[in-house]
Amino acid sequence: MSSDPKQELERKLKAYVGVETGPPTPAPEPVNESMIRHWCEAMGDENPAYIDAAAAAGTVHGGIVAPPTMLQGWTLMGIEMADPAKMRKNKQTELHELLSSYGYTSVVATNCDQTYVRYLRPGDRLTATTVIESISEEKATALGIGYFINTRDVYRDQDGAEVGSMLFRVLKFKPAQQPQAAPSATSGGAPAKPTRLKPPRGHDNAWWWDALATGALPIQRCKACGVLRHPPRPMCGACQSVAWDHVFAKGGGTVYSYTVLHHPKFPGYDYPLVCAVIELDEGTRIVSNVVGCAPADVTIGMRVALSVAPVDGGMTLPFFRPAGS
Numbered sequence: 496m497s498s499d500p501k502q503e504l505e506r507k508l509k510a511y512v513g514v515e516t517g518p519p520t521p522a523p524e525p526v527n528e529s530m531i532r533h534w535c536e537a538m539g540d541e542n543p544a545y546i547d548a549a550a551a552a553g554t555v556h557g558g559i560v561a562p563p564t565m566l567q568g569w570t571l572m573g574i575e576m577a578d579p580a581k582m583r584k585n586k587q588t589e590l591h592e593l594l595s596s597y598g599y600t601s602v603v604a605t606n607c608d609q610t611y612v613r614y615l616r617p618g619d620r621l622t623a624t625t626v627i628e629s630i631s632e633e634k635a636t637a638l639g640i641g642y643f644i645n646t647r648d649v650y651r652d653q654d655g656a657e658v659g660s661m662l663f664r665v666l667k668f669k670p671a672q673q674p675q676a677a678p679s680a681t682s683g684g685a686p687a688k689p690t691r692l693k694p695p696r697g698h699d700n701a702w703w704w705d706a707l708a709t710g711a712l713p714i715q716r717c718k719a720c721g722v723l724r725h726p727p728r729p730m731c732g733a734c735q736s737v738a739w740d741h742v743f744a745k746g747g748g749t750v751y752s753y754t755v756l757h758h759p760k761f762p763g764y765d766y767p768l769v770c771a772v773i774e775l776d777e778g779t780r781i782v783s784n785v786v787g788c789a790p791a792d793v794t795i796g797m798r799v800a801l802s803v804a805p806v807d808g809g810m811t812l813p814f815f816r817p818a819g820s
């Protein structure tokens with residue numbers, strides 16, 4: 496068994512995936528007109544279907560309904576949320592405490608996707624259940640290194656029928672701005688430099704990364720019409736054929752367009768960073784970095800040469816340098 500704390504943490508994290516965070520949370524009150532009115536006032540929403548009983552009676556709803564986006568509000572805890580001592584403990588708070596104990600002390604919400612099955616009406620009584628759907632591998636972000644946690648809330652009515660659901664994603668992270676913790680006696684050195692964001696690798700592009708790792712830049716080619724394409728994808732945009740093979744770029748290209756990134760600074764990258772669209776001599780384009788010259792010396796139309804190089808010890812990337820440099 497490894498004693499690497501990150502591996503140890505990730506082993507513990509696995510136990511939370513797919514777990515229901517606790518017993519179903521009943522809404523403290525039924526859906527009601529006063530809360531709907533307060534919400535609409537706060538949001539500046541004057542839709543009569545929400546606030547005007549007489550007008551709402553004449554709509555397809557036949558009476559007042561709640562704005563769908565109030566969904567989560569019906570089952571949220573009240574002011575007790577502000578007091579850690581009163582927070583109900585469940586698998587989700589336990590997971591956050593676990594990550595905090597490994598130094599991932601900060602949290603930020605990053606995504607919220609709600610799905611509505613039907614409009615809610617005054618009198619509906621909701622219950623919410625929450626499942627920890629997935630936990631990412633460790634990611635480098637502009638805020639710091641951390642783990643994305645996806646939870647899914649399912650909302651049901653008094654008859655047990657689903658009325659909506661919500662996918663909520665948070666990043667639980669080590670703040671990048673804070674001074675690094677002093678190296679411990681056992682680690683014996685400075686904290687490791689963070690690695691770059693790992694590119695997504697899947698069924699349609701794994702072959703490309705594998706071919707690139709041999710030191711050459713592959714370009715996907717349609718077997719039916721010969722048109723080149725990048726990034727890799729299953730179907731030819733020109734003739735819709737799904738038959739393909741690939742060629743290797745000879746290495747020449749021109750800067751089609753570029754931008755110089757200064758902020759935000761993602762861990763693992765050196766700034767300023769030149770991100771460029773390179774038009775390969777073969778006739779397709781690729782987004783890459785121009786390296787080996789000052790950002791101010793990059794121009795649109797300049798000739799560049801391919802340089803495939805390893806980064807972070809485990810990943811190979813294509814870069815472009817000024818031709819002849």
Ligand SMILES: [Zn+2]
Nearest residue numbers: 717720731734
């Ligand atoms: Zn084609």
